Each structure stands twice: as structure tokens, then as C-alpha cells.
Amino acid sequence: MTPHFDLIGLIVTDMGRTLEFYRRLGLPVPAGAEHEPHVEITLDSGLRLAWDTVDTIRGFDPGYTPPSGGPRAALAFRCADPAEVDRWYADLTAAGHHGHLPPFDAFWGQRYAVVHDPDGTPVDLFAPLTP
Template sequence: MPSLDAFGIVCADIAKSVKFYNLLGLDFPDAGDDHIEATAKNGMRVMLDKLELIKQIDKDWVTPVGRPMGLAFRCDSPKEVDATYAKVTKAGFRGKTEPFDAFWGQRYATVFDPDGNAVDLFAEL
């Protein structure tokens, strides 16, 4: 049976994406390549690919509109949700939903990465 090993994010500007995802704990090498990878704490690989590279590989590539994917980062505590949201927005990235206590039992917040992908931050209450 196949197992999920990695996912890729197509980026207009890899340097901006590296800065954003570094704030969320992913340790990417220095930006500048067309493709870079980081491994999350849980072993999942996150790959960032320049839009130009994807267009070379896939001649039929069409940039999606709207929010075609969402990511969720588990934080260790509700306080970490608040601190991470503050750190990301103070670094100049756009917040969508400020931290709140959700009825389903989690502290929850949402920010946008540089390419407009929604990124949720959550922790159990």
C-alpha cells in the first residue's frame, strides 16, 4: 500500500516561502534553487518548487485560483498558537483568522503563506 511521504507547494518566490515556513519550524536550506525540501518533525517532507520549474515540467500547468489547498500545523499548546500567529503576522505575512477557542476543542488560527495558501495553526485546549 502506498504511503504519503511528501507534498509540494508551487511558489512564485521561494525566498519568501522559505522565510514563512521557517517561522513555522521547517528548516529549509538557503533559498535560491528551483526545488528545496525540509523534513517536518513528524518525518513528512515539504517540497517548495518555483513556478517556472513546474511550467517546464508540466507544459499544461495552470496556476490554480482560489485556495486549492490548506495546511495545518499542530502547536504544542494554545499559547504556542497565539505566539506563532503573532510571530508570523509581525514578520509581514497576512493573518486570516486571529486565534480563538473553537467549539471543537482546539485553539485555532489561520494565516496565509506568500502564495495565498491558507495555513491553520491549532492546539488542543
Template structure:
């Protein structure tokens, strides 16, 4: 047995597709107007489903309440890429000049005590997405 996919329920499929596309995931099925969308990241899939899909599976399904839902973490490879990705997602440049930000700011990039450059944004459904990379030299740690 192996973990194959992570599923996220979204209230705004179009915004969620834009957000996860901006993170470099490969759209393999569905899209902005679909009730179900799939992205690929190597051997792991990210699934997006609308509330209607969830209600078709479980008619008593309701949105979670009471706090933080989940968090995903993306290895950006370099500290510079953490900063660049954070800036693109939160300044709107991921969607082109003059576009709205695709992510909310949770925590701006910082050098974490555990030896990584780290930042946290939120997706359109307020799920946290961590951006990280190992700091290069011991002097940076």
C-alpha cells in the first residue's frame, strides 16, 4: 500500500486551480470549471473537489469548522526560490501583471532555527501551504 493522493475540498475551483498551478503542479484532469480536478507532482496526486462532489458521496457532509484544516509543504530547493515563490503568490505576479494575489500571507519568509528558509501562505480555501528549502551554508543556519 502507498499514499497516492491528497484531496482538498474547495469552494472556488477556479481560484484553487490558479493557486496550485502557480505552485508548478501539473494539471492532468479537470480544470477551473470542473467539479473534480487532479494535479500531479511526481508520484503523488493532489485532488480538488467541489462541495457538490462531496455531497454526492455523503449527503450529510458539511464544511469543517473550528480552526486550521490542513497544511501542505513544498520543497522549493533553494532559499531564493522560497522568497521568489512567496513574492509571486502574494503579489499577484503569478497570474501576470496587474493580477490579484493567488495566496494569502500567513508568515513572510524567514530563516527558521531548524535550518530552513521557510514561509507560509494560504490557498483560496484558507489551507496553509508551507514553502521551504534547506539553508546552504552552516553560517546561514
């Protein structure tokens, strides 16, 4: 099975300003969400869009530094199970792609890993730890 494209995540420096922008475009961002460190909505297609503050990202990736002139978005692919996260990470890094965060069991209940695409865009691989 191949991973299922599930979420687009954007890292923001000003959650309120960012969410206001997307609300203007008609996205259903809940009222009061601008005070949260992580905001997530499900689009009509089922694809999810999420925003995280820099501090939220640094909570699990302490060395994170916002890019200058590079990508400010990450693509996320849902895998069937935790073993698939490990398998896809191994497959992609063996093919020469940069592995940024090796697979780990995240505090939010997922097996999680990050690989960079050829342009340096982070591609997250994840699966729930429990079915």
C-alpha cells in the first residue's frame, strides 16, 4: 500500500494574522482558533489543512529554524500503520532523499517521520499508534 496524502501543514509566525487571511478566502476556520498553537480544518475534499506556530514545531523538533527564502510548508502522508512509516522512511532515504527526523512515537499518538523532497520541502509520514 502506498501512503495516503492527508494533510497540508503550514508553519506560522502570527497565527491570528494567518487565520484571518485564510478566513478571507472562505476557509471554515473556527472562531477563537487564533489563540491556539495548532489549528486544523477538514476541506470539502476530505484533505486537511493545518497551521502550527513555530513554538509548536519546536516542541518536537527543538532545532527547527524558520527558513529564509525556502519552503514554509510541509506535506503530510498518512500511512496504513506505524510499520509503514518506518518502511517508507527507509525506502526514501535509501533512494538518496534527506531524512530530517527518523521515525519516532510522537506524544500526540502517531508514529512520525520527516523526509525532504528534492527541493527541500518537508514531507511528513505518519500513522496512528493505535488503530
